[in-house]
Amino acid sequence: MTASPATLDRRQVEQMVRQVLRDRLGGASPTYHRAPTDNGGPNPLVVNVSARHVHVRPEDLEVLFGPGAKLTKLKDLYQDGEFATEQTVNIIGPRNRMIPNVRILGPARDYTQVELSYTDGVFLGIDLPLRISGNHEGTPGCILVGSHGALNLQRGVVRAERHVHMSPADLAHFNVADGDIMKLKIDGPCGLVFERVKVREHPKVKLEVHIDTDEGNACHLPSATSMQLIK
Structure with missing residues (x-):
């Protein structure tokens, strides 16, 4: 008996593409090498690698995850009071390329900021300025996509100094x-x-x-x- 060719619908293809992106680009909680x-x-003296991540202000968190959304702790980080959350977002750059499942770090801040590596910026098509956290003057933006909605971030995408x-x-x-x-x-x-x-x-x-x-x-x-x- 001859087997018939397998077919994939659009939903299956999209799921496969998302999984490949997850495998290649990561998106787990920030990876820390403690030495x-x-x-x-x-x-x-401790030196840690801070992987790509996002900080959010409460009002933007609600746009991304719905009214009344709060950050949910996944695990504590090295500094007391700081933690990786269960919430992740997809980051979309000007080339319409996406980095999925980027972890949000808590607690909530009074500004929303995306911290990426130079390689991430090249992939997304964003010329990343080198900045200390919170300095957003003249910085580019991106689109953040959560489980509830999307946020057109006007500025705040940086490579952390x-x-x-x-x-x-x-x-x-x-x-x-x-x-x-x-x-x-x-x-x-x-x-x-x-x-x-x-x-x-x-x-x-x-x-x-x-x-x-x-x-x-x-x-x-x-x-x-x-x-x-x-x-």
């Missing part, structure tokens, strides 16, 4: 001030030195450097043998 080392200070969170005790140890620039030396098989790591002060923060996915891949952070902040 503490003894820096002689009051707190261990690499930075280090420090408490007052950490500032004193490294002899730096908020806004200063440091270097991060990564030792290991793919070791390198990151220039222009901006210091960000907060009275109740853990000592932590944030780099993006491209930077974490460049130094292969999981294989790092030691890290050092240099003034």
Whole structure:
């Protein structure tokens, strides 16, 4: 007996395309590679890769997920009070290309911001400015799609400037001030030195450097043998 050719309807094809995009582009909660080392200070130095993610203000959350929507915690992040949520959005750029299932991080903020890597920007067709979180002057926008609706974000899409969170005790140890620039030396098989790591002060923060996915891949952070902040 000869088998008849299989057919796929449009819905099945769309499901397959979405799954391929998920597999190739990710979209899980932010991936953190923790590699503490003894820096002689009051707190261990931790360097983490901050994957693509979104911050939202409450009114935009309701547009995306419906009236009364609240962020639902999926897991805690390294900094106290910060968490990955169960909510994800699809990001659509000017080339009509999409990155699906990008995680929203909580808690809610007073602005909506999309943080992507340089590679993400190339894929979407967005010329990403390098910015510290919250600085949206002259930044591009995108379309965010949630389970309830879509948001035409006019600005707030950035590539996060690499930075280090420090408490007052950490500032004193490294002899730096908020806004200063440091270097991060990564030792290991793919070791390198990151220039222009901006210091960000907060009275109740853990000592932590944030780099993006491209930077974490460049130094292969999981294989790092030691890290050092240099003034």
